[in-house]
Amino acid sequence: MKVELRGITKRFPGVIANEDVNLSLNSGEVLALLGENGAGKSTLMNCLYGLYRPDEGEILINDQVVDFETPGDAMVAGIGMVHQHFMLVPVFTVAENLMLGNESVSGPLGVLNLDDARKRINDLSDKYNLPVDPDALVRDLPVGVEQRAEILKALYRDADCLILDEPTAVLTPDEIAELEKVIRELADSGKSIIFITHKLGEVMRIADQIVVLRHGKVVGRTTPEDTTELGLASMMVGRDIQLVVDKPEAEPGAPMLEVRDLSVLDDRDAVAVESLDFEIRAGEILAVAGVQGNGQTELVEAITGMRPALTGSIHLDGEDITSATPRELWTRDLGHIPEDRQADGLVEPFSVADNLVLNTYNWKPFAKGILRDSPEVRSHANQLVEDFDVRTASIDTHAGTLSGGNQQKVIVAREFTHSSRLLVAAQPTRGLDVGSIQYIHGRIVAERDSGAAVLIVSSELDEVLALADRVAVMYEGRFSGVLEGDEITRTRIGLLMAGRTVDSGDSSETDTPEPPTQDPSADGNAR
């Protein structure tokens, strides 16, 4: 299907989200839409998908001008979208989910015809090599398979143009490779595909044409043959950037965090972390890698006082902090960048200024007794917004309206205002753009060099490679391996993430050992 956007402009009060954007895409082509957070990628796709109506410009499908009032219209026209956050009903089976809203029924009473759906799904699965069990409950599916079901859902509605919104954000390296193959096959069978991302590596591997957006405008059109990752990154941020974190050798001191025999339960009372033993020394970064959901969240919550430990102990600089509250930990110089920044890190309807004192609001000089001191809070906020380059209209802006990168900067600014002895950062750069990642990585390394023990939890291999002095890979609640120095390679971490054990020296023959500082944000600048 041929899709064309001509002169699309979309304005929101006070902001132009898209300005005179032109795109054209033929059948069988993969177009990568690249840009920083807030560049207008999603707005543009929402225009194409009928969620927004552009203020100016027109959309052409197979050279016919179309006007979508709702996503329903777009679907009828053959456009399918796979959202970043999946839109499947967890307690329904795959077949039920796929036919939802488009049910095939039989008989006068409209009885659901699941057999029919199953057959169509199996046909589609075979045709596009997307194996899925139609009778599996969605909640039991691994993320990668769930995504396959989402893609099938679009195909089930005869989509000829597929929009994939950051599809690789939640996948393991293996699943990403799998998805790239699927995308290629779909394109070869004549589908046109628009792929929203800010991971440069993927773009280079699978795109036929690349369109780079910045501040709502197209700033570059190119193909993988004509550019490099570095070139794309510069286009995205609008200046030359360095893809390497400037990270001197670690100079570890005495053990700062000691975790002994730690077990933690998850929300369903299953053991999520099982008898974990490790330590982090002052001036050292330990990165915990692993596919999400292998106990990393619970580990972080146990250390930061958000979740009780089932067994074992946690010591910070010799003091027992196993059952300390978040407030007590804060007074003992724990900095914590939480995994879910919107739920845990910010009160979104509060102003930026209030969020910057979220854990110090009742301390001098921000409060005298129970009276809050607004001038102090405001001057503090102005200072931090400048120091940390938070892009916000003002310090009174609601934190919820900031872009992801700037929200994260607010949290980082708050946590880094006081010097930490232990810094715990969970997915610190998830969903952020190159510029923000570079900035936050630099800050984390600086924190290490000033003598803090740093625990990074990341499902992003490139982030782990960029920051870690040591890497622990978590699999089903345990460390499946701890790597150090030259042992830290992509392949090894990948194997350990999949739960396989790595005998030292075994796989290294085929490995090209990569120094940990190389290529940090190349394709890993986002979740």
Add this chain to the structure above:
Amino acid sequence: MIDEDSPGMNPGLAEAASGEFPGEIENGNSRTPRWRKFLRSLKVPALAIFSALFLGGILIILTDTDVLWAWARFFNDPMRALSRSWEAVWDAYSALFVGAFGSLSAWSETLLRATPLTLAGLAVAFAFKASLFNIGANGQMILGAIFSAYIGFTFDITGWILVPLALAGGVLGGFLWGGIAGVLKATTGAHEVITTIMLNFIAAFLLAYFLTTDTFLPSGSANPISKNMLEQARLHRFISGERVDIGIFIAIAAVALVWWVLEKSTLGFQVKAVGLSPDAAKYSGMKVALIIALTLAAAGGLAGLAGATVVLGATGVLTGGVIGNLGFDAIAVALLGRSNPWGVLAAAILFGGLNAGAVNMQAETQIPVDIVIVIQALIILFVAAPDLVRAIYRIKKVDTEEAQSFTSSWGSS
């Protein structure tokens, strides 16, 4: 409603804006002057009131047989039908207005009714700030009334001590009653809507029980009416011949206090943080359970004070129906006032005025008082459905608080 998009819907836009369009940001909602924000916040409630009065007018026309007769002969004399309708509505509403605000004694009656509505409205609004829905203002008022009535008819001491003591007793009664729901919520997670509703029933029957005991009843009486408050326990009436008492000043002081707590104190900061994002509050080291328990208890204290102003003020005596439905009207007042303390005061005066004026309206035009109850209900209906008001009057949604991303909740159909 494509036009109702706002920057709040797309988290990314703020960043794009700050980099590229610094000029436009000056007009962004974060820099809007206070008074414009204030006017903007009045728009929906004002239109809700207008819409309710409009529909109320239609009801008045429908209940007036003379007017209906004129309409039956509409084709003979259309002007007559219209003018009779206009007259009926005009007469009714002007009688309502005169009865509410048209004279000193009208103001006295209005403010007298506004006093408990303000205090109990604050009780609901304050809990709203912590995302707690306090349906229990009625029960908390009853407990406040019981406590302060007991003090008010028992201790024969000087009024300078007795009045504050009785008021404090009212606060304590409500505080305990709200605190029960608060502690249950904080420790067991029991939903406050359920517990406060149940506590309302318990409070009502507790009052009924007390009104059978010798402690509360005058000796020899079996009527469920308590002893009279001591003369010096009554709230001072500061206009001779009028019923309004110093309760209204207590209510205004409470409004100022609640505003101060919410806007200026660290306690209010915590209450709002817990209400808007309990996870972030916990992560920041706030004691979420304690804040929840305290908020409901404090809300109860405000309602208890409302109960105290009723028995120490106009009624001067404790009866089974002394609180009536005031605690439920208070929910309406809090909604109309959008949980803002000063908004609650304004809404309470409006409701007080409608109630006071209704009496005059019935006396002068024979239109039943019930019409006013319908109007109040319609106001709440419109306030509770702001999108309906916006749709009727084609207002664009601008405040970011209410903007929400529909892409995130958008389903798979």
